[in-house]
Amino acid sequence: MTPKENLLRVIHHDHPEYVPLGLGGTLREITFDVVEWPDAPGLDAWGVRWDVANKDVGAYPVEHPLKSLDDLDLLAMPDFGDAPYQPIAREWLASRVAGVPPASLIVSSSFSSSLSSPEKQQEQQQQQQQQDADKMSATHAGGTPASHEEFMLMGRVGETLFERAWMLMGMEGLMVAFYESPERLKELFARIAAVRAKMVARHIAAGCQAVIFADDYGGQDGMLISPASWREFIKPHLAALYRQAKDAGMMVVQHSCGCNGPILGDLVDMGLDVWHPCQPTSNDLAALKQKFAGRLTFYGAIDSYVLDRGSPDDVRAEVRLRIRQLAAGGGFIAAPSHGVPYRQENLDAMADEVARAGRYGSPQFDAAFKEA
Numbered sequence: 001m002t003p004k005e006n007l008l009r010v011i012h013h014d015h016p017e018y019v020p021l022g023l024g025g026t027l028r029e030i031t032f033d034v035v036e037w038p039d040a041p042g043l044d045a046w047g048v049r050w051d052v053a054n055k056d057v058g059a060y061p062v063e064h065p066l067k068s069l070d071d072l073d074l075l076a077m078p079d080f081g082d083a084p085y086q087p088i089a090r091e092w093l094a095s096r097v098a099g100v101p102p103a104s105l106i107v108s109s110s111f112s113s114s115l116s117s118p119e120k121q122q123e124q125q126q127q128q129q130q131q132d133a134d135k136m137s138a139t140h141a142g143g144t145p146a147s148h149e150e151f152m153l154m155g156r157v158g159e160t161l162f163e164r165a166w167m168l169m170g171m172e173g174l175m176v177a178f179y180e181s182p183e184r185l186k187e188l189f190a191r192i193a194a195v196r197a198k199m200v201a202r203h204i205a206a207g208c209q210a211v212i213f214a215d216d217y218g219g220q221d222g223m224l225i226s227p228a229s230w231r232e233f234i235k236p237h238l239a240a241l242y243r244q245a246k247d248a249g250m251m252v253v254q255h256s257c258g259c260n261g262p263i264l265g266d267l268v269d270m271g272l273d274v275w276h277p278c279q280p281t282s283n284d285l286a287a288l289k290q291k292f293a294g295r296l297t298f299y300g301a302i303d304s305y306v307l308d309r310g311s312p313d314d315v316r317a318e319v320r321l322r323i324r325q326l327a328a329g330g331g332f333i334a335a336p337s338h339g340v341p342y343r344q345e346n347l348d349a350m351a352d353e354v355a356r357a358g359r360y361g362s363p364q365f366d367a368a369f370k371e372a
Contacts, residue, residue: 010333016330018360028154030208033083046077046078048063048168049063066168067173072188154211156212157199160215161189165189178225193237197244211251227262252272253274254267257279260282293328293331300334300337302337304340312345312348312349316352319353321371324368
């Protein structure tokens with residue numbers, strides 16, 4: 001069974017051979033060559049100004065162009081109708097059409113940065129070659145290297161609705177608008193959604209098999225807005241985007257940090273296939289697995305606090321815990337619950353324990369389910 005076949009079996013809850021460690025290069029994220037989240041001071045494509053405190057914190061918004069919803073009609077929206085894909089994505093797409101394996105690797109940005117220590121990240125970025133990715137996936141799967149035909153594309157639609165709205169207005173301005181200007185705020189969400197629908201259409205035309213929406217709705221202990229407000233302001237537009245993707249036969253992946261339990265049923269009913277990153281300290285993952293078994297794949301869940309502060313033995317125990325909670329019947333892709341740098345020894349322990357205890361039917365897999 002190839003890594004692609006196993007990943008699809010995981011997502012379809014159809015007797016996979018093993019729990020994957022991340023996407024393993026089998027589902028590759030591509031995006032447009034348009035700046036929506038800068039890595040340096042300056043403006044993004046929506047007119048939001050960003051600054052950088054230091055290389056560890058990264059960029060963050062500091063000036064928001066929409067000071068008042070009264071000025072909504074003056075706000076210029078970016079047009080993704082003819083925006084080019086990033087060079088590495090164009091290379092992948094061209095290679096796919098030509099039937100030639102691409103020279104460069106595309107892996108999910110939400111996971112790849114978590115797999116290396118800061119010391120190794122620059123070296124790994126320079127060495128992300130297709131052959132290495134194939135070998136790594138094949139080693140984990142216990143099979144032979146996969147060809148370029150055994151990979152899938154996942155189009156990114158980042159900062160889908162809520163995050164883009166607060167970037168445009170500022171968090172305080174957005175929160176006040178929910179109460180003071182609800183109808184005008186709905187117009188803002190509708191305009192953002194129209195931009196996102198054009199992005200989904202481009203990903204469909206490019207032949208993507210999946211789409212990932214990225215929008216953080218949760219805090220550590222609850223949602224950033226009430227479930228009722230989410231259903232009134234966000235859900236109608238997100239549901240339409242899901243339908244657009246599902247009608248084209250695409251898998252739907254949702255990245256949303258923090259507590260998402262109160263709306264996870266809505267997302268599943270809308271057609272969600274894969275939820276990332278499944279923060280275990282903010283969600284009762286065992287209960288959610290029981291509730292959505294056979295309907296939802298959990299991608300992530302390995303506690304970032306344990307990866308950051310724990311010992312290798314702590315990490316191994318954490319991996320076995322999440323396998324016990326989430327792996328039964330498929331529907332679990334193991335990965336860190338946050339994409340930040342970790343000590344290499346802990347990353348190695350995570351990878352080894354997923355490979356050791358994550359093979360269905362093995363004594364190690366069965367033992368994980370017997371631990372107290």
